[in-house]
Amino acid sequence: MNNSGGSVVNGGISFWYADDGLPARREPLAGDASADVVIVGGGYTGLWTAYYLKKAAPFLRVTVLEQKFCGYGASGRNGGWLYNGIAGRDRYAKLHGHEAAARLQRAMNDTVDEVVRVVGDEGIEADVHKGGVLEVARTPAQLARLKAFHAGELAFGEKDRELYGARETAERIRVADAVGSTWTPHGARVHPVKLVKGLAAAVEALGVTVHESTPVTEIRPKHAVTPYGTVRAPYVLRCTEGFTASLKGQRRTWLPMNSSMIATEPLTAAQWESVGWDGRETLGDMAHAYMYAQRTADGRIALGGRGVPYRFGSRTDNDGRTQAATVEALRAILVDFFPALAGVRVEHAWSGVLGVPRDWCATVTLDRSSGLGWAGGYVGSGVATANLAARTLSDLVQRDSGQGGRTELTELPWVGHKVRRWEPEPLRWLGVQGMYATYRAADRRERETHGAGSSRLARAADWVAGRH
Numbered sequence: 001m002n003n004s005g006g007s008v009v010n011g012g013i014s015f016w017y018a019d020d021g022l023p024a025r026r027e028p029l030a031g032d033a034s035a036d037v038v039i040v041g042g043g044y045t046g047l048w049t050a051y052y053l054k055k056a057a058p059f060l061r062v063t064v065l066e067q068k069f070c071g072y073g074a075s076g077r078n079g080g081w082l083y084n085g086i087a088g089r090d091r092y093a094k095l096h097g098h099e100a101a102a103r104l105q106r107a108m109n110d111t112v113d114e115v116v117r118v119v120g121d122e123g124i125e126a127d128v129h130k131g132g133v134l135e136v137a138r139t140p141a142q143l144a145r146l147k148a149f150h151a152g153e154l155a156f157g158e159k160d161r162e163l164y165g166a167r168e169t170a171e172r173i174r175v176a177d178a179v180g181s182t183w184t185p186h187g188a189r190v191h192p193v194k195l196v197k198g199l200a201a202a203v204e205a206l207g208v209t210v211h212e213s214t215p216v217t218e219i220r221p222k223h224a225v226t227p228y229g230t231v232r233a234p235y236v237l238r239c240t241e242g243f244t245a246s247l248k249g250q251r252r253t254w255l256p257m258n259s260s261m262i263a264t265e266p267l268t269a270a271q272w273e274s275v276g277w278d279g280r281e282t283l284g285d286m287a288h289a290y291m292y293a294q295r296t297a298d299g300r301i302a303l304g305g306r307g308v309p310y311r312f313g314s315r316t317d318n319d320g321r322t323q324a325a326t327v328e329a330l331r332a333i334l335v336d337f338f339p340a341l342a343g344v345r346v347e348h349a350w351s352g353v354l355g356v357p358r359d360w361c362a363t364v365t366l367d368r369s370s371g372l373g374w375a376g377g378y379v380g381s382g383v384a385t386a387n388l389a390a391r392t393l394s395d396l397v398q399r400d401s402g403q404g405g406r407t408e409l410t411e412l413p414w415v416g417h418k419v420r421r422w423e424p425e426p427l428r429w430l431g432v433q434g435m436y437a438t439y440r441a442a443d444r445r446e447r448e449t450h451g452a453g454s455s456r457l458a459r460a461a462d463w464v465a466g467r468h
Contacts, residue, residue: 008262008349011321014077015263015302015348016193023069023197026212031229035063035209037397038224038233040216040247042066043075044382045375046239047199048390051118054206056394057403062208063231065224067215067243071196074242077320077352078383079261079292079304081282082115083133083187084108086388087379088361088414089156096413098156104412105156109186111388116188124198126190127297133187134281136169138177140450142286149286150182160185173283174276175337187282189294190383218248221370235366235397238374239390241382242353253421254377256353260322261304262330263296263348267341272299274340291333301341303334320350354380363417364389366396373397 012018037053039046042064050062066072086108093101112130119126137143150163161184164172169181204210218225224236240247242256267275277283283293293303327349335342357363357377362385366373373396375389376382391409398404409415 008327008346010327010349011319012348012350013072013320014193014350014352015261016076016080016191018348019298020191020193020197023071023200025069026210028213029065029211029226029228029231033063033229033231034061035231035233036061037063037235037237038231039064039237039239040219040224041073041239041241041243042070042200042210042212043073043239043241044196044199044386045241045390045393046237047075047196047203048387049237049239049375049393050203050208051199051206052391052394053397054203054208056398058207062203063233064203064208064210065214065216065226065231066210066212069212070200070210071193073240074352074354074382075196075386076193077261077350078192078259079282079302080190080192080294080296080383081133081187081284081292081381082112082128082190082383083282083381084112084158084184084384085133085381086362086385086414087377087381088359088363088417090152091359091361092413092417095417100413102156103408104414105158107388107409107412108384109158111384112186112188114391115190115384115387119195119198122198122202124195124202126195126198128188128190129280129297130185130188131280131282132183132185133284134169134172134181134183134279135284135286136173136175136178136181137286138175138179139447140179143180146180146182146286153182153184158184158186170276172276172279172281174274175283176339183281189280189282189296191297192383195383216247219372221372233371234401235371235373237393237397238372239376241355241376241378244355244376254355254357257356257379258351258353259304259380260326260330260349260351261302262327262334262346263302264300264334264341265345265347266299267301267344271341271344275338291330291337293337300347301334301338301344303330305330305333320352322349322351326351354378354382357419358421359419361414361417361419362389363414363419364392364396364412365416366393366400368400371400 050064053062089101137146153161164181166179169178214226216224216226224231244250244254277295280295291305331346355376356379360379362377364375375393378385395407395409
């Protein structure tokens with residue numbers, strides 16, 4: 001791999017932790033305990049849920065249990081895309097009607113501003129820049145998908161989205177071979193670790209008890225079981241996203257999909273001049289095996305893609321370590337998008353897992369008969385979705401406990417959605433490996449043929465994935 005004279009820091013959780021430092025560990029659970037609500041998982045979903053519960057009902061005893069430290073999982077490893085995308089909207093439109101799905105989309109649009117508001121109110125310095133989201137097309141087939149995607153977003157009520165041709169796209173970001181793009185203002189760049197650290201501090205300041213280094217091995221009604229003791233509570237909320245498969249009985253609930261990232265060295269002023277990107281939009285594309293990127297506050301490009309999508313048996317990575325071939329593939333995407341950056345060093349590479357339900361739909365549920373709740377399955381759109389899910393979960397708990405009633409959030413179509421489990425191994429591994437190999441082959445075919453229609457290979461992969 002040509003890395004222009006420097007070694008890549010591989011793993012170490014993520015670049016974001018290398019940049020901001022690992023947190024000091026909070027104390028583990030000291031023995032059996034009780035609470036009104038126990039939350040399993042100290043990422044965005046769990047912390048936001050604790051935040052809104054304590055804001056709404058300060059008297060509640062809320063305990064968060066985290067297996068490593070808050071933000072160890074996807075919340076500390078993601079691409080920093082705080083945006084309005086939500087997994088499963090089209091399926092919810094089929095199941096519940098267009099207007100129900102449009103309400104869900106409007107709630108997601110508002111969520112971006114809600115996170116920015118709370119970050120400001122709590123004094124969290126998270127490098128937030130609301131530059132919107134720009135998604136580019138680089139082939140005729142991608143352009144056709146982009147126009148269809150743009151029209152679809154308008155149909156779900158996004159009145160302020162804009163469609164650009166090649167020239168207008170280049171005025172924003174000079175991506176090689178870009179033939180068009182779509183931009184929404186409902187997006188912001190964030191520093192994921194600064195956000196999760198600030199959020200953890202904010203919930204502690206509200207009186208939430210947070211125990212780290214405390215893995216939960218089993219969740220059952222009114223019990224969260226750990227090696228150090230059991231926390232008993234009327235409500236036990238599972239907020240474990242990509243790590244859900246490690247819990248007893250949950251191996252096939254959500255698939256832990258792997259996503260990998262690189263971060264470059266800081267670019268020079270001349271290099272940024274060659275790229276543009278003055279608006280600091282988050283950047284994505286319309287490939288089937290898509291990429292996502294941001295311009296960081298300290299002048300780097302952080303860029304991600306799928307890499308090795310899945311590990312046999314729903315295993316997760318070791319502190320973010322990433323295969324050399326994946327690092328090389330991501331660097332190739334960087335240079336393909338921005339040829340003038342061929343000499344730029346990649347300084348960090350890492351990976352993380354995200355939760356994928358069998359039907360690719362994010363969900364929020366509270367089982368009123370057992371007091372068990374959960375939220376997740378964000379399929380890579382979790383930075384903002386976790387906030388909406390947490391507010392919804394908080395409202396559901398308050399309604400069930402008699403502290404509140406129905407709200408706009410408790411009536412959204414993703415509430416209580418049920419989905420079948422993933423296939424057993426080796427079918428799960430074979431299916432996911434084949435799916436992403438087919439998506440990559442579809443992208444290659446579209447680049448080679450310059451046809452205006454999406455490759456049939458992609459439609460076959462969509463069928464295997466359950467996304468059709």
